[in-house]
Amino acid sequence: MEISFTLNGASRRTTIAPNRLLLDFLREDEGLTGAKRSCEVQVCGACTVLLDSLPVSSCCTLAADADGRHLLTIEGLAELPEFARLEEAFTSHAAVQCGFCTPALLLTVHSLLAAGGLHDEAELRRNLAGNICRCTGYKSILEAVSELAGTFA
């Protein structure tokens, strides 16, 4: 089937199989490997990309569902002017270790910052609980995101 969408700001039209997963489409067809495959059941969040500015698990989303919508991956986010302060906060708090979960986490944070979903620490913890990080213990992530959201204690 044929679908049209924007991928990281650029208009695209392509033919895909109706059962093609968005994650496979991005990684294999587009070579955008910043989205990672891990749990495959929408728990870990490592495959998160933004569809019309909202986080989705690309491992459980059909590429066909991107039809007519805007898709943002880490490769696109990293080119946006807003990325600089995400990068600065995560670097200065050492909120990245192995880096496997990090691109997805940054997309979720970017979406929540834009939507105003990080008013206090309780909200921050709840809204980021869909991105599992096994390395950091999350304290550094809490610090970095609190700073970005202006809720840093």
Place this chain on the structure above:
Amino acid sequence: MTLSEVELRRGAIGVSEPRADAAEKLRGQAQFAGDLLAPRMLHGKVLRSPVAHARIVSIDTAAAEAVPLVACVLTGADLDDINPYWGHSIKDRPVLALGKVRFPGEPVAAVAAETEEAAEAALRAIRVEYEELPVAGSLEEALAPGAPLVHEGPQEPGLFHGLGQLPERDGNVCYRYRIERGEVEATFAHAEHVVEGEYVFPGTYQYALETHTVLAEVRDGEITVWASCQHPFLVRAELAALFELPLASVRVIVPYLGGGFGSKSYTKMEPVTVALARKARRPVRVQNRVDESMATTRRHGMRCRMRSAMNAEGRLLGRQVECWFDTGAYADNGPRVTATGGDAAPGPYRWEAFRVVADCVYTNTAPSGSYRAFGATHLQWIGEQQVDELARLAGLDPLDVRRQNLCLPGEEIRQGGKPLDADLVGDVEKAAAKIGWGEPKPANVGRGVSVGLLAAGAHPVSTAVVKLEADANVVVLVGTTEVGQGARTVFAQIVAEEIGVRPDQVTVRGADTRFTPYDRSTGASRSTTLAGLAVQRAAASVRAELEEIAAGDPIEPDSITSLMARRFGLAGGELIGHGEVAPAGTGSYAEGPVFWEVCVGAAEVELDPDTGIVRVRKTATVADVGKAINPLLVERQDEGGTLQGLGNALFEEIVFDGGHIANDTLLEYRVPSLVDVPDEMTCIVVENEDGPGPYGAKGCGEGSLAATTAAIVTALADAGVPMNELPLTPERVWRRIQELKEVGTWQR
């Protein structure tokens, strides 16, 4: 003048430099094994046994081979030109099941195809007939009289057994570790207080987000693998032995690792991937799903019987421990896990006598191996709970009992091994103070401390090469795997300090065994301590050469290019330094460890007695690192271990049913998320410059796991609920409270 002032002349050590790999990782540019492609690459899939224990009657691959886009189907029969057994501690494991299967999930056949879909379709078309055998699906079943034997025939030691003479197998017990001091029975005879119990520790899953992934190519008599592995040189050696090639004909390349925590130590999916590539004559990539990685390795479940004795004055007298580690159907790192658990069992106290017997037991379950702080995590929560129980019986403060009984620096921990190299009393006092020890407690709040040691460092062999380029930039060749711990950043700081350049002038890349000098492994908290020492020595040798060239002229980051030109002229050149760490003796486990990693922590928990829910309010852990080369990275490592310790204490558990893993997805196996982080989570960095590594450093990042699990248990006991089984799920805690109410010992 202190050691620091002499040694640290250039200011690159003790500084929280930003991670060298941050930008690459944040931007999604860091490459992991699953991101790599090779020309003409095929997709490999593994057919796994649906049964726990069975004789393989027949395997019919004809229909699978006929599936379109399938390149080849591999079975055990394809391996008759080699001895197809591997295993670094015990060579007990065939590349693919031969004759029988020993656990649910054991690889039976494999397929390489043009697409993943075709490979999966081919797997479904393979017909295997099994004749089921009696199952030893748990420790109880494997240790029962007349239990089905998981393995028969003689035991062959693997290449990296490292634990002395391998004994004969005793039923399903493949390895036994014993340590003893004094006459333990005699101490119980004159004890005032004795406590004893039986305890259960569950199997848990490391869950590195990146599952085991291997891309292999076999061409012109050489094997090349790109693997998500922590120990590339040990994988190289096992592959070379298995496929009967010289070491130099096997090349292992390691990109970034998406977490390891021990799950990617030693050899895992490499042999089957290489065998598949060998038959297909094309590159093949095998990438596990989560359920496959869970069946590839996990943390050992364990049962333990322990008793401890104290005299009327609060002196700890004796301890007796028997424990059984469930290593699954293949030994993997089970013998070393068992030995490390045995070493952790007495706890670092000045016992008159102790006796520990630790058994490593085969069962018809998936293999168990390394997971961060193995051994210590298994035993510390038990031993420390008994110390607290004795303190309560004697009416003493648990912290005072530790002050009175903990070993001091220089005291013997294990006969013939390294004496204690840390200030444990100082460490536990710091942790206790951090959570408000001694301050009034609200209702249903408990506080606990825990102290332990972890035999760390593994085998002390590391080498490194440091190359100073003509443009004053430095390249470091070192085999350490960047698994998230920040080794590359720390090595750059060491090189900057030694040579006198800025850290951003130093590039550290990952292992490629064709070019990178030998390093034993990445694990056991050894990289900063041992690989770091090799890097330091290599860099110091470059500096010495540079000083010779300078002949008294200043050496500054900006003057190095002119000094290089002085030696090499304008055409350029390189100064190459080599650094080596080798064992003083044989490097055996008995002589070790390289250092004792400190496992000290404290926790405050809040119990809801009506539901059994335990909430962790505060944790404090001690990173007793000798010297923190990058203090922020030390804290971050420790915090990661802390939260894994919390998960192991509160809810992580692999559930088995007849040898099958019943919860093999992340929906059913829960790992900590942001909502589980304690209100206060503090890492205290202690720097006594008492480690064997560069600038007095020693490793960290594992101790906090064992310490946190144990401190949560002792804190819950302080809140009135002593527990003999982990994890501390609400149901288990609630049932324990009902038991305590029935016997009339519920205090609240």
